[in-house]
Amino acid sequence: MSTQAKLAKQCVANILAAIEQAEDELARLDAFAGDGDHGAGMVRGMRAAHEAAQTAEGDLAGPVIAAAGTAFTNAAGGASGALFGMFIATVGQSLNAAPDTENVCRAVEAGVNVVCKLGKTKVGDKTMIDTLMPFVRALEEAAQQGLTPVEAWSYALPAAKSGMEATADMVSGRGRSSRLGERSRGGLDPGAVSAYYMLRAVADTLNTP
Amino acid sequence: MSTQAKLAKQCVANILAAIEQAEDELARLDAFAGDGDHGAGMVRGMRAAHEAAQTAEGDLAGPVIAAAGTAFTNAAGGASGALFGMFIATVGQSLNAAPDTENVCRAVEAGVNVVCKLGKTKVGDKTMIDTLMPFVRALEEAAQQGLTPVEAWSYALPAAKSGMEATADMVSGRGRSSRLGERSRGGLDPGAVSAYYMLRAVADTLNTP
Amino acid sequence: MTRLFNDPTQFKEEMIGGFTLAYSRYLRRVPDAAGVMALGAPQPGKVAVLIGGGSGHYPVFAGYVGKGMADVAVIGDVFTSPSGEQIYRCTKAVDGGAGVLYTYGNYSGDVLNFGMAEMRCQNEGIDVRTVTVTDDVASAEDVEDRRGIAGDFFMIKTAGASAARGDSLDDVEALTRRANDRTRSFGIAFGGCTLPGQSEPLFTVDPGKMELGLGLHGEPGIKSADMASASEIARMMVDIVLADAPADAGHKVAVLLNGLGSTKYEELFVLYKDIHAQLEASGLALHNPLVGEFAGSLNMAGCSLSLLWLDDELQALYDAPASTPAFTHL
Amino acid sequence: MTRLFNDPTQFKEEMIGGFTLAYSRYLRRVPDAAGVMALGAPQPGKVAVLIGGGSGHYPVFAGYVGKGMADVAVIGDVFTSPSGEQIYRCTKAVDGGAGVLYTYGNYSGDVLNFGMAEMRCQNEGIDVRTVTVTDDVASAEDVEDRRGIAGDFFMIKTAGASAARGDSLDDVEALTRRANDRTRSFGIAFGGCTLPGQSEPLFTVDPGKMELGLGLHGEPGIKSADMASASEIARMMVDIVLADAPADAGHKVAVLLNGLGSTKYEELFVLYKDIHAQLEASGLALHNPLVGEFAGSLNMAGCSLSLLWLDDELQALYDAPASTPAFTHL
Numbered sequence A, B: 001m002s003t004q005a006k007l008a009k010q011c012v013a014n015i016l017a018a019i020e021q022a023e024d025e026l027a028r029l030d031a032f033a034g035d036g037d038h039g040a041g042m043v044r045g046m047r048a049a050h051e052a053a054q055t056a057e058g059d060l061a062g063p064v065i066a067a068a069g070t071a072f073t074n075a076a077g078g079a080s081g082a083l084f085g086m087f088i089a090t091v092g093q094s095l096n097a098a099p100d101t102e103n104v105c106r107a108v109e110a111g112v113n114v115v116c117k118l119g120k121t122k123v124g125d126k127t128m129i130d131t132l133m134p135f136v137r138a139l140e141e142a143a144q145q146g147l148t149p150v151e152a153w154s155y156a157l158p159a160a161k162s163g164m165e166a167t168a169d170m171v172s173g174r175g176r177s178s179r180l181g182e183r184s185r186g187g188l189d190p191g192a193v194s195a196y197y198m199l200r201a202v203a204d205t206l207n208t209p
Numbered sequence C, D: 001m002t003r004l005f006n007d008p009t010q011f012k013e014e015m016i017g018g019f020t021l022a023y024s025r026y027l028r029r030v031p032d033a034a035g036v037m038a039l040g041a042p043q044p045g046k047v048a049v050l051i052g053g054g055s056g057h058y059p060v061f062a063g064y065v066g067k068g069m070a071d072v073a074v075i076g077d078v079f080t081s082p083s084g085e086q087i088y089r090c091t092k093a094v095d096g097g098a099g100v101l102y103t104y105g106n107y108s109g110d111v112l113n114f115g116m117a118e119m120r121c122q123n124e125g126i127d128v129r130t131v132t133v134t135d136d137v138a139s140a141e142d143v144e145d146r147r148g149i150a151g152d153f154f155m156i157k158t159a160g161a162s163a164a165r166g167d168s169l170d171d172v173e174a175l176t177r178r179a180n181d182r183t184r185s186f187g188i189a190f191g192g193c194t195l196p197g198q199s200e201p202l203f204t205v206d207p208g209k210m211e212l213g214l215g216l217h218g219e220p221g222i223k224s225a226d227m228a229s230a231s232e233i234a235r236m237m238v239d240i241v242l243a244d245a246p247a248d249a250g251h252k253v254a255v256l257l258n259g260l261g262s263t264k265y266e267e268l269f270v271l272y273k274d275i276h277a278q279l280e281a282s283g284l285a286l287h288n289p290l291v292g293e294f295a296g297s298l299n300m301a302g303c304s305l306s307l308l309w310l311d312d313e314l315q316a317l318y319d320a321p322a323s324t325p326a327f328t329h330l
Ligand SMILES: Nc1ncnc2c1ncn2[C@@H]1O[C@H](COP(=O)(O)OP(=O)(O)O)[C@@H](O)[C@H]1O
Pocket: A030, A034, A035, A036, A037, A038, A041, A042, A078, A079, A080, A081, A083, A115, A118, A119, A120, A121, A126, A127, A128, A129, A174, A175, A176, A189, A190, A191, A192, D079, D080, D081, D108, D109, D110
């Protein structure tokens, strides 16, 4: 990959592919305790994000990611449209010119914090945060251990996966399904699953020679 | 049975029992090419007919049957409500004080003619007439052969049955199902079945010692 | 399926009870009869408009009783014409001395029962006229043999507006008949309805199929076809209705896209998009289209397109104000 | 299930297309946005009422745009809040300089997206206020955490009538909030709906069961119960709503019995009969009840009861005239 921007565009393209492939699964997960629109919304958002990313100019990754996030928010709608879009846009805006592991970690952390703030969520509420927060904590560890960004991302991915899996046994505290109380237990949170697929698609992209 | 009136009331009671038992079957037959209300309508009509018959005064059969028919028409609604009700009422009104076989035959014929006229129907249109008309023809034969009314009714019943069975292979020419053309072929006509059950219930009553 | 009921044999009575409680600002129960009549009826000197038929089709018929539409609706059991006796009583209740117009769908049971009531009222000196609705092009070749479906709405609106402005019975009858002569409908069904107390629907439609020529009483359609996209269905419906357009009827039409119970508004709007475009492409001017539920069949799934070819007089009646439980127009 | 569509990803766009073609006498498309606005909007000096949310709920929201109700509806994809960007554009389109009132159901996605738009508009100097609808007593203990269901109708009617008579933004907001504070709803579901392009419903209900505490988005209810007769259901709905009655709210209520797509009018009237009797027996005076489809969820089966405890001012607003595609009142 010749530039940061190209790599970022490739990440977005691969996220889109991953989300398109998972559309039906995400819809089914959302139908369990929600309203079934999560698959369609993520695909709509990612298609717009991809289009915006491809046409973004310059060599830096940040603006590409920021453009993708804004496009995602505008197109997707719904809770996840606002939150994933703001997450992606914030990561893009926070990423400075020289994305070493610490910078990447800080950018993702900024994105996660925006989601927590806007969504009034914390770990354990059975949301995308249960994937994203453990991922950020693991990224921090990787930064302290001096791993490269590519190594760090792969190092942190299992924490995201465990976080996602843990949502199955949680009772929803936020979002549409929170009205169901105990009945929301037993299914994975669709937003937590989307978040994991996004992070994994980035890992796959970074690890592709 | 001590009087004509008592016998007539017993006939009405037994018709009601037969129709109540057949309610679901009649509903299913009507659902095949019609609107599924025939079972409920016949039960509603016969319940009213029974009530009216039980409270009818005098020793003669005619007024009992006429009262039953009028009550049937008022309560049942629908095509069959109008036609069966007018049929029963006309039979009752046409039955004179000394119901020998010829009189009975003429009364039933008068009823059938009213149905043909009101309903603009003839044999072969896949209606109650396909049961009633062969029955009347057979009653006439029985009268010519000098059978008693009770014997004549039993003699004519098989003709009614064959007429009813023949409706399965007819294409509807009258009523709601006539709009279906060829698609109406293959099911018995619900009104033809009701008519047969009514005639059979009368035969059973007459033959009960 | 129909889930909310108590004793199925009491369904009609309880429905009338709840309906009159909810809408007592428009109408009241006809004393001693299964019907509802507009507040203020009978109005001496005004022609009365009587509609009716089986229930299960709300807002047809009771929903259209009120100012500017019907004076009375006679209410039969589900899918069952009311009896002549009930129709007779309702006629007597609303006659204001200027005569009564009956308008109802052309079904064997209705024709018999309304016909008996008409004869009886005529014998008692009430001038009764009848316009049976025959809008469904799928139901027969000859117009007189056709049944009435959602086009009912146009005839009720026409008759009601004509009577409301003080027209004579001759005129109300003639205008309503003219509206019927100029109305054409065609419908399709995707699934059958279930009568109260029954557990099986009246008919089922294979997934991937649709029934052409729906009946408003849960009768199966005239024939089956493969399920198609909304655009293809729009084209087919428009083609079939226009192929049967009345002669010399001009180019201005009132349009009614009617949804049956389980086919919802959003779907109807998607379908309507192409219907509108195709009607316009064929040179018609569309006047105040209506898209929604105007004549139902319990929870049946399907829809129908009705067109009324307007002239100036019919348009004035169509645009006249109305205020009823199910249709209000300023 | 949802059967009439072309490309499911275009469902919303095609729906808006057909809707605006049919009802161009009331409203038009918002330029460059997924929304519809009343003819005559923006009206300089008049507070604008903005409503919106996911689609699939017609007549909520677009059906209530017109005279005396909302000035604009922002239309999201099926069951999906519109994005902040679309809400922002619609706000800009209808602002007449006197401020904009947002009223919408209290769902996480809507709160986020409407909230973002509100902030952005405030930053640009447009005075925006928000009243989120929280009528569903089944959805949470605390009123602020509750979601909005069919009670939406009352808030749209209140806000629209208040704005239409020229009230200030402060007053429109205060009155709408008062209406929300005095509205309670409770619903049940019998069957789930199917999104366009999907073949399975969002949820199913065992025959013989019902779900208490329906969600308007096809979410399963809060808990299951055995199916009951209409009379038993009426009693339960009334008991639950009245148990949560607002304090000191008087005894006059507006009543709305809302049917979801596949639960039909006749059933609602049967149910309403006992609801009416029980509300009256508990000492309430019922004002202009409404029984029908006022807030849907595609072809879901179920119904809900909403009460708005009126005072003189709220009653005047409730009785004010309105003229929209889905609700007209003289
Ligand atoms: N307040 C919130 N904070 C964080 N995440 C949330 C919040 N509300 C919803 N989510 C996430 O969004 C997902 C649902 O997204 P989606 O179905 O697209 O939106 P909607 O709930 O509006 O239909 C949930 O699975 C959850 O992960």
